[in-house]
Amino acid sequence: MAASVAAPTMPSRPLAEPKIHTTAHVHSFTNLVGDVRVGENVLVAPGTSIRADEGMPFNIGHGSHLQDGVVVHGLEKGRVLGDDDREYSVWIGNNTSITHMALIHGPVYVGDDCFIGFRSTIFNARVGNSCIIMMHCLIQDVEIPPGKFVPSGSIITNQQQADALPNVKDSERQFAQHVSGMSMPTAFPSNHRTSSNQQACTLPTKNDMPNTYSANSPAAEVANHVRQLLAQGYRIGTEHANPRQFRAAAWQTCAQINETHDGAVLNALQSCLADHSGEYVRLIGIDTQAKKRVLEKIIQRPDDQPAQLSGQGNSSYSAPNATYGSSNAASGSVDSSVSGQIRAVLNRGGRISIEYANARQFKAAAWQTGGFLQGSSESAVTNELNQALAAHAGNYVRIIGVDTKVKQRILEAIVQRPNGKAVVSAGQTASTNGNGGGYNAPISAPAVGGDLNSTIQNLLNQGATIGLEYAGPRHFRASSWTSAPLMHARSASEAVNALNGFLADHAGDYVRLIGVDTRAKKRVMEQIIHRPGQKGATAAATTASYSSNGKASSNSGAPAAAAGLNAEAANHIRNLVRSGHKITLEYADKRRFRINSWQTAGVVQAGNESGALAQVESIAAEYAGAYVRIVGTDTRVKSRVVEAVIQKP
Template sequence: MVVRSLAAPPTPWSKNLVEPKIESSAFVHPFSNIIGDVTIGANVMVAPGTSIRADEGAPFYIGEGTNIQDGVVINGLEQGRVIGDDGKQYSVWIGKNTSITHMALIHGPAYVGDNCFIGFRSTVFNARIGHGCIVMMHALIQDVEVPAGKFVPSGAVITNQQQADRLPDVEADDREFARYIVGVNDALRAGYLCASDEACITSIRNELTSTSSSDSSNGSSRNISTSSMMTSPYLSQDTIAQVRNLLQQGYKIGTEHVDERKFRTGSWKSCTPITAKRESEVIAELEACMANHAGEYVRMFGIDPKGKRRVMEKIIQRPDGQQIAQPAATKENSFSGSYRSYQPSVATTSATSGQINQDTVAQVRHLIQQGFKIGTEHVDERRFRTGSWQSCTPISASSESQAISELEACMANHAGEYVRMFGIDPKGKRRVMETIIQRPGGNQIAAPSNSHRSSAFSQPQPAPTYNNKSSASSTRLQPEVVEQIRQLIAQGNRVSAEHVDQRRFRTGSWTSCGPVDSTSASAAIAAIESFLSEYEGEYVRLIGIDSNKRRILETIIQRP
């Protein structure tokens, strides 16, 4: 083991450096720099390109089983200390079995607890992160204390304690992922040691050369298999890549099918089980299932052989015969590529159904996770102006996929009409949200969000004027928003608005636009329009407030 403790240039703090204290079982790559009073525990792995500098701020502590990945920088200010788990003062304390991933910056005074995960290029400065927290990619955590067991989404900027306190809890799948990342320590250590051992690396190269020669001797059959896989007439490139990724992670592949009628009730049936492990054979069996059930929906899913659970679901065929592309991952709930070995299962299925957009899917998920029920109503164009909504068939589903199917059934049964979705508080027997998800032209309407995790909304379009006097005319608001304001005022509620710029939108730091005291719908509409003009270039959301000063509606009506 080589510790390059004198690689950094001289600084005012580096004249009398204490030597690092490194356990013999730790692995420190020779292309890393460890400087000053740094204690590294047992079985720690320090990857190449890291810089751990305890010259200005000191001491540092890195607990056993932790991995410090490529390009990580750990530094500290001369002033400021945190209290470690041993009761002593440190500039930087990193606990046990924690993963500090590629290019992250930990700048003291900073405390990172046990069993934490700090994502790519995230920064922790003058902050304390409790045990079991997961911080995703490109996040900033500064001047706050994050409670134990919290989840920080990608791109989040957490700079005040209120933001830190309202972070969501880490879920079970996230903990499993974090444990997996820490568990690669031994494999990475073995790989780095082998790479520096000429005998070890030569034997691997010889084995690869031998395998390559064997493959080329079987040339035609191998090339045909690969070619058919990459140009499959049934499967999209996204699906092929996803199959490959699942197999590489050690998962099995399963398939199910359902006709159009039973699709609405979620009554899926299994296809013939796929026992193959080779990519080309799995692709062939997937294509066979699709061919056998042409004119039906077909979905693929991954199976964790250890936990015997599904790790992914994706619809790969629908009745019109078209493939369904893999939905884009969102910041709040997905890691890309091989960086995360699982994805939310139901979201991908419902989001690719072809009727419900991603914003509505996210809102359904949010409502169900909060314990709310889902309701739907419909109305034709004539009755829309008078607010004479009628209920669709009640949605009794408690799972996201079934709720999405029943929403789609309502939309299909009332094509050419407005359809709106709302959340129901089962305890208070009250509505907690209303949003229109279909209008007569067949277009979906982006759902509002009550969470700072969601960031995709439809751009408001100029709205036509109404003959209904109580609705007033509007040149900036969508007709659905005008109708919402009118209904809120008619029911004795009040309206308000909040705004936020693009940078603060990610952290949910909304600011009030000002009071709307009028009980007249036309005056309230005029006030909301004035806010849109005043905060042009920012997000603006409409707020509905009941007589108990509780929010009953939040919907974004303008974005930059």
């Protein structure tokens, strides 16, 4: 029985009749309108609506499946180029599966051998061959490269997100084949045409699938959660609780996970589960921009054996079984993987140092420096490391590889934990970069805070370039910054390495991070990350971001009236900004205050109220113990309109 042709939604416009191949299976409850070209052995399930009444034509390639409730429609304007070099509103390639309730809205191109998951939406986009798009996804205004995997719930609306998607794995391909074929043998009643090779279209059920994939495996489920969270730009955290704490909902935060590669994150989770064996452990998904949790899931209970997460990500993981000792203990040696890391650093002319922390310090990322190892050969360094590990038994110990020429870290690897197990996390090993030199260190470099890591990662995800500016105290007061060359880092780890080296070279200066949109030739962010005498970068730095019109806005999260300013001072600043007047800060010690001899502290450069408030508070903080006043100047008539003391000793 052929599919019924529904009345077009635009009756005043004549429409072509659908062209359905004789071997295609189209259910009688399918709504088929307009110039739709259905290829050989296509399966269209009941409740599907394919309407080429505005945008047209549509192509559905041979062997493709459209499951129950799929909607295919297109805008009147907008076309894609099909594989036959003709224009289409919607092109669906060969052997592609569009699953239940998915929406394909043209202009859209979907390539061959693709899988579109339940309730996913694709609009004004191009999906390459052999892609897998999981459930409840939105793909809009982008081109997905061939062979990419889009995790469930993903929202992909810019090309940087699309280019960063992971490649499809064999287990994901098997799952897609299982889902796309599970409903087809019973989708059509006996009075419908059946192709001679229908048996070949029937895929194995879940129980017949290879043992390498199990949808119900706890480890696989955790790995999928991790991949989905990372693909959406979220951070991963963990919490643990013993049975008493669990009953009281008193969870304890585990060590921070700063990695963004799924393999490295899974390795860190593996270590966390081992460290808290016999306790409850839950996985946390964190939206750092909105500062809220997006997932809380218990992944271990007291009676569970720690799940084996090794191999579930893109990187394999094997915990070394090294034992460490000294002359007074059982002799041991550094694991071969650690030796390889040491060798790589020494071959580059670098040096090895160690840092250690007890459990409390480890949770706070407060590492103590153990100094450089003095050996110049691998064996000498290894012997010194064994002695250091014995001296710090019961503590966390990590090795640091330092490139002394550029004064930056090229390696961080934890080699001992309090339980005696050595761990070398994937993603923390030294690896030569594409330029033939350099190493990728983890994002958790000590000079950079966790929130700043997220800032750098977000800038790179947006396609922005990282820049740095510095100023001495005198130049800072005059808002006279010196620019450093832009960092063309390909990953957050490369940017952090360069940033740490820059901070070391400018320890006595103010340093601010710049995000630059090189295409639009404008700044998208400014953030002071270091001040003279400050140890490491701070996430509480003053931040200014820029809108599309180029005007700055504060991202500091501070309330409208800055915490260090009274209401009267805040009102003065707001009024000056609204009037377009110049704002200058002046300071004086007690002696100069008595004789009314003020000195310039700096000029406020922000173009909006919140940014100005943040800058005023920041500059005033530099002169704690002195009088500080704001001066508002009408530059048109070159006269002062406001003088107000906002800080007293």
